[in-house]
Amino acid sequence: MNHSIRKITLAGLLIMLLVPQSLYAMHIAEGFLPPQWCLLWYIVDIPFIIWGIRSIKEQVALNSKIKILLGVAGGFTFLLSALKLPSVTGSCSHMTGTGLGAILFGPATMSVLGLVVLLFQALLLAHGGITTLGANVCSMGICGTFLSWGIYRLFTKLKVNRSVTVFLATALGSLFTYCVTAFQLAAAFPGTNGSILVSFIKFISVFGITQLPLSVVEGFISVMVFNFIQSHNAEELTALHVSNQPE
Amino acid sequence: MKTVRKYGWMVVLIVALLSLPLVMFQHAEFAGTDDKAVSMVQGIDKSYKPWFEGVKLFDSPEIISTFFALQAAIGASVLGYYIGYSRGKQQNKKA
Secondary structure (H helix, E strand, O other): OHHHHHHHHHHHHHHHHHOOOOOOOOOOOOOOOOHHHHHHHHHHHHHHHHHHHHHHHHHHHHOOOHHHHHHHHHHHHHHHHHOEEEOOOOOEEEOOOHHHHHHHHOHHHHHHHHHHHHHHHHHHOOOOOOOOHHHHHHHHHHHHHHHHHHHHHHHHHOOOOHHHHHHHHHHHHHHHHHHHHHHHHHHHOOOOOOOHHHHHHHHHHHHHHHHHHHHHHHHHHHHHHHHHHHHHOHHHHHHOOOOOOOO | OHHHHHHHHHHHHHHHHHHHHHHHOOOOOOOOHHHHHHHHHHHHOOOOOOOOOOOOOOOOHHHHHHHHHHHHHHHHHHHHHHHHHHHHHHHHHHO
């Protein structure tokens, strides 16, 4: 027993050695992107937010009961992104919760909900920031949700088991969010020889490993909630074109 | 019972995944990772200084933790309301 604990500790220490600065994850902190990059990511977001607001209006008009599901998607994101969880790197990060909503409502709608959550966190929780809001909305609200939605659509077409599909879509979306964050930091802070790749590997080795187990957790939780919605709001899902495929 | 059989293993895995790091690093501070961004970015670009201090409305860690709890509470309330509402509706249909 004692032996195995020692082994695990050793493995943990090894991971810590491999990832020497394993302490930064989550959203990009206030002031930690140069101004031109902040501006760039804000501009990238604008069309998606406009598209998102339109798509929310359309979806709510489809079926009035969809409002409650919109609330569920928002609530889920609020809950999951408030929980900072420990990870195998000895630092902590949090889940995104946006993948589930992306499956239900598509990525555009979720970019708006992501914006709301990130604004709440930047203003009230000193988490993330106003200057980096554009970059964070892009990673969590747009890139991650697009991947989740894309995987869901593709695997549904391929007739992969529904739970497996939801799990992969949400888990990989969550992981991808932090890959994009790593890229955003690497692009703004390339290595000494100007190589974005070197910097990216540095950041991703931190973000990726920290987020990996949390992504798996997010996938499981999303599957449970999705299955509940499917068994109680099948009509609304059909209206949203989520479950018009056979189980 | 059906639910337990269906999701039991998931819950066990979730608990295992989240408690493993706590066992592995009993004395780690599980740092509020954003604060450590400085070292990583400045490891690459030594001259970089955050150019904006932000519009933090609150500075106290105690108050901030309250808002984190509030955020989770809002999310959980909405989910709880939805689950209760859906269950009630389902039972009404059966009756």
